[in-house]
Amino acid sequence: MATFVTRYDFRVPGGDAATRQEVYARSLEQAAYVDAHGHDAIMLSEHHAADDGYLPSPLLVASAMAAVTRRVPITVAALLVNLHDPLRLAEDIAVLDHLAGGRVGFTFGLGYREVEYELFDKPWRTRGRDVEAAITTILDAWAAGRVTPRPYSDPHPFLLYGGGSPAAARRAARLGLAFQPQHADPALKEEYVAACRALGREPGLVITAPAGPATVFCTERPAEFWERWGHHLLADATAYQAWHGEAASHVLDPSTTVEEMQAAGVYLVCTPDDLVERIRSRDVRLVTSHPACGGLPAAPSWESLRLVSETVMPAVRA
Known part of the structure; x- marks a missing residue:
C-alpha cells in the first residue's frame, strides 16, 4: 500500500x-x-x-x-x-x-x-x-x-x-x-x-522516506506536461540546488534543464495507469503530490491532484 x-x-x-x-x-x-x-x-x-x-x-x-x-x-x-x-x-x-x-x-x-x-x-x-x-x-x-x-x-x-x-x-x-x-x-x-x-531510553520512531521519486505529478499527457509546465519543476529543483551549495548530498535533483529532469525521474510525471503499475510493483511506495510546485498554475495542479485522488488511489486501495 x-x-x-x-x-x-x-x-x-x-x-x-x-x-x-x-x-x-x-x-x-x-x-x-x-x-x-x-x-x-x-x-x-x-x-x-x-x-x-x-x-x-x-x-x-x-x-x-x-x-x-x-x-x-x-x-x-x-x-x-x-x-x-x-x-x-x-x-x-x-x-x-x-x-x-x-x-x-x-x-x-x-x-x-x-x-x-x-x-x-x-x-x-x-x-x-x-x-x-x-x-x-x-x-x-x-x-x-x-x-x-x-x-x-x-x-x-x-x-x-x-x-x-x-x-x-x-x-x-x-x-x-x-x-x-x-x-x-x-x-x-x-x-x-x-x-x-x-541514555537508558527506548528509541523512538525513525522515519525516513522510502526510495523512489521525491515528487509525483499525474497527467494523461506527460510529454505535454513537461513541455508546458516543466519550467516550474525546474525552478523548484534549481532553487534547492542554490540553497544547498556545496552540500551536494542533500540536493534531490541536480538537473539544470527540463530534459535532464525528465531523465532523472526525481520529479516523476506519469499517466494514472503508469502510476498504478509502479505502486503495485512497489517501485513507488510514497506518492508525494506537490500541487503548487514552483508556482504551478491551477489547471495542471488540479488535473494531477484529481487523477491521483480519483483514479490512482481507488485503483490501488481496492
Whole structure:
C-alpha cells in the first residue's frame, strides 16, 4: 500500500501578489479536497528570506488548513526552532494542537541557510547548542504548565527532530524525540538507537522516506506536461540546488534543464495507469503530490491532484 502525501512550500518565482494569493487560496481548497479523498498527510515547510516567497509561517497555514479539514494529519517539516522565541512557540503549538484536535505534528530542525539566522539576528556558530536549549525550554514549559494552555495532546503533539548528521541523531536521543533523518542512511539510525540506549531510553520512531521519486505529478499527457509546465519543476529543483551549495548530498535533483529532469525521474510525471503499475510493483511506495510546485498554475495542479485522488488511489486501495 502506498502512502499519499500532499505538500506545499508556496514558492512562486517571479509571481505578483495576485498570483501568490491564488496559490494560497487554492491550497486551502485542495487541503479540503485531499482530506475528503483520504490522503494520508499534508506537509508544510518553513524557510525565510527567499526571493520566490517560500513559506515563512507554516503555523499560520497549518491553522488555516486545520480549519477546512477534519481527519487528515498535517505535518510541519521542518520547523526552524532557532528562529522563534521558544516560549512563544510553545504557546502557538499548543493553541494549534487544540484547533486541530491533535492532528498536527512537527519535525524540529536547525535549518541550513545562514542568511535566515542573519535575518533574525540569531547566532550561527552555536546553532546546535541553541536548538537543544530551545527545545528543552519548550518541553519543560509544557510539562510544568509554564505556558497556557497546555497542549491538547498528552503530553504534547507528535514531535521529531530532523537532521542529516550523527550529531542530529544524538541530539534527538538526548531530547527524547523521534528522529527523522534527511536521507536514508542506516548509520544515522544506528547512531540514534545507540545514543538512546546509552541514555537508558527506548528509541523512538525513525522515519525516513522510502526510495523512489521525491515528487509525483499525474497527467494523461506527460510529454505535454513537461513541455508546458516543466519550467516550474525546474525552478523548484534549481532553487534547492542554490540553497544547498556545496552540500551536494542533500540536493534531490541536480538537473539544470527540463530534459535532464525528465531523465532523472526525481520529479516523476506519469499517466494514472503508469502510476498504478509502479505502486503495485512497489517501485513507488510514497506518492508525494506537490500541487503548487514552483508556482504551478491551477489547471495542471488540479488535473494531477484529481487523477491521483480519483483514479490512482481507488485503483490501488481496492
